[in-house]
Amino acid sequence: MSTDNRRNFLKSMAALTAAGMASGCTNTSNIKYSPSQGKSVAGLTVPKMDIIRVGFIGVGERGYGHVKHFCHLEGVSITAICDTNEKVIDRSLAYVQKQGLPTPARYSKGELAYKDMLERQDIDIIIISTPWRWHTPMAVDTMESGKHAFVEVPAATTVDECWQLVNTAERTQKNCMMMENVCYGRDELMVLNMVRQGLFGQLLHGEAAYIHELRWQMKEIHEKTGSWRTHWHTKVNGNLYPTHGLGPVSQYMNINRGDRFDYLTSTSSPALGRKAYAQREFPVDHERNQLNFIAGDMNTTMIKTVNGRSIMVQHDTTTPRPYSRHNYIQGTNGAFSGFPNRIALEKIPEAISNVYQQQFSVAHQKWVTKGKKGREPSLHNFHHWDYNMAHWQQNFDHPLWIQMGQEAQRNGGHGGMDFLMLWRMVYCLRNGEALDQDVYDAASWSVITPLSADSVSDRSNSKDIPDFTRGHWKTNTPLTIVT
Numbered sequence: 084m085s086t087d088n089r090r091n092f093l094k095s096m097a098a099l100t101a102a103g104m105a106s107g108c109t110n111t112s113n114i115k116y117s118p119s120q121g122k123s124v125a126g127l128t129v130p131k132m133d134i135i136r137v138g139f140i141g142v143g144e145r146g147y148g149h150v151k152h153f154c155h156l157e158g159v160s161i162t163a164i165c166d167t168n169e170k171v172i173d174r175s176l177a178y179v180q181k182q183g184l185p186t187p188a189r190y191s192k193g194e195l196a197y198k199d200m201l202e203r204q205d206i207d208i209i210i211i212s213t214p215w216r217w218h219t220p221m222a223v224d225t226m227e228s229g230k231h232a233f234v235e236v237p238a239a240t241t242v243d244e245c246w247q248l249v250n251t252a253e254r255t256q257k258n259c260m261m262m263e264n265v266c267y268g269r270d271e272l273m274v275l276n277m278v279r280q281g282l283f284g285q286l287l288h289g290e291a292a293y294i295h296e297l298r299w300q301m302k303e304i305h306e307k308t309g310s311w312r313t314h315w316h317t318k319v320n321g322n323l324y325p326t327h328g329l330g331p332v333s334q335y336m337n338i339n340r341g342d343r344f345d346y347l348t349s350t351s352s353p354a355l356g357r358k359a360y361a362q363r364e365f366p367v368d369h370e371r372n373q374l375n376f377i378a379g380d381m382n383t384t385m386i387k388t389v390n391g392r393s394i395m396v397q398h399d400t401t402t403p404r405p406y407s408r409h410n411y412i413q414g415t416n417g418a419f420s421g422f423p424n425r426i427a428l429e430k431i432p433e434a435i436s437n438v439y440q441q442q443f444s445v446a447h448q449k450w451v452t453k454g455k456k457g458r459e460p461s462l463h464n465f466h467h468w469d470y471n472m473a474h475w476q477q478n479f480d481h482p483l484w485i486q487m488g489q490e491a492q493r494n495g496g497h498g499g500m501d502f503l504m505l506w507r508m509v510y511c512l513r514n515g516e517a518l519d520q521d522v523y524d525a526a527s528w529s530v531i532t533p534l535s536a537d538s539v540s541d542r543s544n545s546k547d548i549p550d551f552t553r554g555h556w557k558t559n560t561p562l563t564i565v566t
Contacts, residue, residue, distance in 0.1 A: 118553075121253035124522060125339075125552065125559045129231070129258070131515040138163045138206040138230075140197045140221055142175045144308060145235055146212030148496055150175045152505045153210075154182045155494060158513050162206050165190035165197045168306070197221060201228040208233055208512070210262075214311040219244040222259055226251045231258040233508065236326045238525035241533050242549065245526035249551050252522040260508070260518050261525035263330035264497060265408065267504040269488060271331040272481030274412060274419050278335045279564050280479070282432060283414030286336055290411035290420075291328025292397040294404060298360045301371055313357075313371075316378040320351050321536030322398040323378060326528040328408040329396050330520075335412050339523045340559040342390040344548040349535035351379025356401035384535045386548070396531060417465055425468035426475060434478045439463045482564060483507065519562060526551040 137153055139146055142164055153159050161179055164187045166172045172189050180186055188203075190196040201209070201224055209225040211218060211234040219239045225232040238261040239245045252259040265271060277283065303309030315323055336342055354376045361371040380401040386394040397409070410421030417428035431439065439462055446460035463469060480488070487506060491499030511518050527548070534546045552559065 119250065119253045121256060123552065123555045124252050124256060124258070125555050126517045127256065127258060127521065128515050128517050129512070132158075132207055132512050134158055134160050135509055135512055136160050136162045136205055136207045137210060138165070138200055138203070138208070139175070139210045139212070140165045140200070141211060141213035141217075141235075142166050143168060143171045143212070143306070146210065147171065147175055147178075148501060149210050149212060149505065151178055152494060152496060152502050154179060154184060155502075156506060156509050159509060160185075161187045163188040163190060163200050163203060165200045167191060167194060167196070198224065201225060201230065206230055208258075211235060215240055215315070216311075219247055223247055223251045226255045226257040226259060229255070229257070231260075231512075233258075233260050233262055234525070236261055236263055237324070237529040237532060239529045242530055245530045245549070245551065248522050249526050258518055259522040259525060260520050261326065261529065262504060262508075263326050263520060263524075263528065264500045264504045265327045266330045266334060266520065267483075267491075267500040267507065268331075268498065269476075269480070269484050269500075270421060270424055271334075271410065272484050273476060273479050274410070275331070275334055275562075276481045276564055277419070277475075277479050278412065278414075282416065282428065282479075283412060283418065284416030286392060286412065286414045288393045288395075288411075288413040289332035289336060290395045290397075290409040291325070291332045292399075292407055292409040293324045293327045294397060294399045294407040294409075296403055296406075297400040298357060301357065301360060302364070304370070314374070316354070316357055316376045316401075317374050318377070319532065319536050320354070320377045320379055320382075320539050321349060321533070322382045322384050322396060322531055324398055324400070325384070325396050325531040325535075328410065329394070329528050329531065330524070331410060332394055332412065333524065333528060334562055336388065336392055336394075337561045338388070339521075339527060339552050339556045340561040341556065342388045342392065343550060343552065343556040344527055345387050345389045346545045346547050347384055347386045347531065347534055347538060348543050348545045349382060349384040349538035350543045351383075351539045352381040354379050356380045360401075379539070382535060382539070384531060384538070386531070387545075420468075423470060424472050425470045427465045427468050429465045431463075432478070435474060438474045523551045523556075 135158060137159060139150060142150055143166065153161055164172055164175050169191055172191055176186060176189065190200040208231040211221045211232065213221060215237060218234050222232040222234045239248055248259050300309030301313050338344060357376040365371045380399060382398045384396045386396065407422040412419050416430050419426050443460055443462050450460055487503055488499065491503040494502040496502050507519060530548060534548060538544060538546045
């Protein structure tokens with residue numbers, strides 16, 4: 084793409100985003116899009132890469148963590164790093180040099196410096212860790228330049244951006260993976276393994292959330308995440324950040340691989356917390372006290388799938404409460420619920436049943452020894468949660484975690500999920516295997532934000548969710564349990 088065309092593209096993107104925000108992220112889900120100019124990228128595989136040459140766009144906070152992890156992954160060469168902040172580039176380059184690795188090229192001259200980096204022919208993949216408004220334009224430009232795009236969450240902020248990602252991936256036949264790291268958490272992987280083995284029976288309902296008090300980010304005025312993320316609370320009244328909780332639940336339910344999102348309805352509470360926080364923490368004439376916060380402190384969105392399942396997705400980064408992603412899955416045989424982790428099943432797997440029997444025998448003997456005083460012990464049943472994860476992990480930890488969990492925890496990043504996600508990405512590319520997440524996942528999980536805003540502004544009326552797979556969800560292969 085020529086420089087002029089790229090500039091025109093970004094101008095049109097900025098205009099589109101501004102128009103969407105002004106109208107509450109106007110619902111365009113029913114627009115009849117032209118047929119794909121390419122073919123489906125579901126299950127896309129690319130030629131094996133002996134060495135994966137990596138470029139980074141954005142290394143301020145999240146991106147710097149990715150740079151550090153890539154320095155410790157086999158079969159990787161960091162070619163170039165781009166950021167508008169010279170200090171954060173210096174920090175990343177210093178870390179790479181400290182590991183005894185070649186110094187990457189630097190790109191830092193203005194907001195479009197990344198385009199110069201994309202012109203290089205010695206880069207295979209691009210890691211995008213920038214403010215949300217840049218995710219889609221940068222991912223599209225990356226694929227157009229012949230490289231694979233790996234973009235932080237959310238991948239897109241409007242319905243049209245979601246379609247741009249899908250259409251570009253299909254036309255260029257390049258990967259566009261939204262890096263949903265929570266899908267690689269130990270608990271989420273274990274539940275996926277349990278679902279695949281049928282422990283919960285037929286799935287009925289899931290719950291997902293991003294409940295994380297982040298008011299303190301409002302004090303990041305000129306740099307870091309709060310300098311730009313705070314303003315999204317003045318632009319969109321909906322679920323601003325759905326993917327962390329929704330990604331794992333979608334994988335449990337084979338979304339885009341046997342089922343898909345059909346429609347949603349969304350409701351927001353009043354927007355009170357951030358205004359009150361600004362009044363308490365900043366001077367009266369401070370810019371934070373001039374903002375009009377419209378995003379409800381709590382947003383609750385209900386999704387219905389084509390196969391009839393329901394999913395509740397919540398967002399709250401404002402109220403004072405403990406962190407939670409819910410991570411709840413309910414089936415005909417029982418449920419798993421996270422934060423704290425607990426399981427209740429009607430039909431117990433034999434391995435766990437043996438554990439329960441041993442525990443009952445010990446407790447019953449103690450009861451007899453005490454002269455049968457107190458309540459008589461009973462075998463565990465689904466009327467009571469089992470909070471002891473040790474025996475469940477021993478029997479149902481995901482093979483990927485069994486293989487790489489210790490190394491992932493040693494390298495860190497949200498308990499190891501960050502490192503494991505990047506390791507898995509590299510493994511798939513080096514071995515010519517399909518990635519665990521594709522552009523249809525990126526679009527389907529990200530589109531909840533604009534559609535939830537549409538529903539909130541329309542008295543919580545339901546909004547159709549596009550079929551980004553164009554019907555291929557019916558035959559796409561479910562995510563397997565990798566070994």
